[in-house]
Amino acid sequence: MTRRLLLGCSAVGNALAERTREERGDLVAITDDTGWASTLRDRNVATVEGDPTDPETYPDAAAIVLVASDDVARNVAAARAARDRYPDAMVVTYLGTAATDEQRTAIAAVSDRVIDPVEAVTGRVCEAVGLDGDADDAGDEGSTDSGDGTDDASDADAETDVAAGLAAGPSQAPDDEKPARLLATLRGLSGPLLVVAHDNPDPDAIASAIGLTRVAESIGIDADACYGGEIAHQENRALVNLLDIGLRPFDEVDLDGYGGVALVDHSRAGINDSLPEDYPVDVVIDHHPPRGPVAGSFLDIRPAVGATSTLISEYLSRFGIAPDRDLATALLYGIRIDTKDFTRATAIDDFRAAAALLAHADESTLERVESPSVSPETLRVLAAAIENRDVRGSVVASCVGEIADRDALAQAAERLLDLDGVTVTFVYGYMDGVIYGSARARGADLDAGELLRDALDPVGSAGGHAAMAGAQVPLGLLAEVSESEAESLAEVVETFVGERFFEALDDAPPQPVGLPPEFPTD
Secondary structure, X not given: OEEEEEEOOOHHHHHHHHHXXXXXXXXXXXXXXXXXXXXXXXXXXXXXXXXXXXXXHOOOOEEEEEEOOOOHHHHHHHHHHHHHHOOXXXXXXXXXXXXXXXHHHHHHHXXXXXXXOOOOOHHHHHXXXXXXXXHHHOOOOOOXXXXXXXXXXXXXXXXXXXXXXHHOOOOOHHHHHHHHHHHHHHHOOOOOEEEEEOOOOOHHHHHXXXXXXXXXHHOOOOEEEEEXXXXXXXXXXXXXXXXXXXXXXXXXXXXXXXXXXXXXXXXXXXXXXXXXXXXXXXXXXXXXXXXXXXXXXXXXXXXXXXXXXXXXXXXXXXXXXXXXXXXXXXXXXXXXHHOXXXXXXXXXXXXXXXXXXXXOOOHHHHXXXXXXXXXXXXXXXXXXXXXXXXXXXXXXXXXXXXXXXXXXXXXXXXXXXXXXXXXXXXXXEEEOOEEEEEEEEOOOOOOHHHHHHHHHXXXXXXXXXXXXXXXXXXXXXXXXXXXXXXXXXXXXHHHHHHHHHXXXXXXXXXXXXXXXXXXXXX
């Protein structure tokens, strides 16, 4: 398959050819300018001398299309033809220097990215086409920061940089095609997009949901973000209250009013979200490995990355979307929370995303989010977890009885890890007819997600990462047993869950080499 297609030629195309002279077959050029055709062939580029606006001259497939003549009117026609012929391709159109407002609008309507030579520099173009190539730093020298977040360069330098970005080539084809495929999927929706976070969302899910709506809105797709359950954790409430985050409760959403659904920070409809099970999904972006088949027109699931916010930040960067202060702050906080300030399951991509977001984020707001008042319920649960702890070697399990805030379990599990000699913690309690549990591991030779899955998945749902996991088990008959026996419900729950947990601990698997099970359910 043709990886890159050049329609029309100019200084941009010529510079592109110079950089791809040893990559014959990877680039095809179409131009009706005999002089440029001859020059391109001299550059060892496969060149068709024909009309770049005529789809009959195009190859069967292309992943990236650069429309790059000096004639703006022909670029409009070529971009429209390319979009019709390759609906899933990334179309990047060179605007030139004399485009009218009408031509700018026409090009923007069919292009994934419009390259203005005044603004185009290497890094921005590499982001636009989803590539990380040798040109990443080439355009920095001699450019000046205009103070508004854009870099200014001469037309000649910009043209060279446009070509450099296209020529650089993807290091991993599947990942580098994802930006184009995401945009194609969004454009194919029949109506607005609904972005669904998992129930009782954490900062990573909250930020990712808002971030994906911004991606959709950048190409003219209306989008809303929603969540099921409640936002109960103090830090999470502070995040939503202090930032301008438009997250709607799921029960206020009319599914019939949307043309597509996206899942963020989880991957299966009806599993830890409020959608009906097996509800059709168009987009899935997640960093948790799935425990079952995942359906969707576009999937981006990367377990090696520490946070879904990292993936969303990457898409914003690839599409040249500068996050506003609130979104950047939320995404940065999402990364920090899911990686525990870069000490847990952290990839180089997480550091890169955080570094890019830091320039836009509000550090004072982050401090306020990270230091909210602690609720009496959280203190009560933590005290109960310490008082009721069952210590076996380096593992601690604790039943805290009835709870009013399930997020307090996760906070207690985190704090118990600070006990001397403890490497694994599991704190559980019950509310609204469901037993909830949260596990944490630090420096342990076992997988917390697999441990909970072995212990409780047969009677409920459980899973997570090696270092962080959660579980949910319906109370069901346990409540009836407590009513007919002398034991309290808390004692029945402790016996039932605790025994299963420690039995599974005897056969606990080591940390995984491949994929751990799905997202933490807490």
